[in-house]
Amino acid sequence: MFSESVIQPETIQAYRETEYRVTGEQSFVLRIAKHNESLSRLYISNKVDSCAYITACNPYSKSLSAAANADRHNELGLELQRRGLKFFQGEGKHPLGDWPGEASYLILGLSLEAAKALGKEYEQNAIVWCGSDALPQLVLLK
Secondary structure: OOOOOOOHHHHHHHHHHOOOEEEEEEEOOEEOOOHHHHHHHHHHHOOOOOOEEEEEEOOHHOOOOHHHHHHHHHHHHHHHHOOOOOEEEEEEEEOOOOOOOEEEEEOOOOOHHHHHHHHHOOOOOEEEEEEOOOOOEEEEOO
């Protein structure tokens, strides 16, 4: 599945190991390929069966300043509001902390195709998408 990607294998591995945190009233951590019961409950209470976890920070894994990343994050938040989507704040961070955490959004009710399009629009190498099984999947975009 990942063999056709132009993304370096060590980068893909880092994405797979990252903890995708959802903050606020609905605090929990998504981990790739691990079912998340908190996400299942969130689906039920919001009557959805999918979600995406997307950042606008550090396009194509090129490090930007904190201010530039904050601007991109805010721009994505405004886009989600314009689309009328329900979302929660988050931060994706590798447990070893070699790369600064990236402000992110957990967006409810996005189809896989819509999530991929949004990730590409914000110049991301990958996104996390979860279907009705609440099992986070790493989806490479390059």
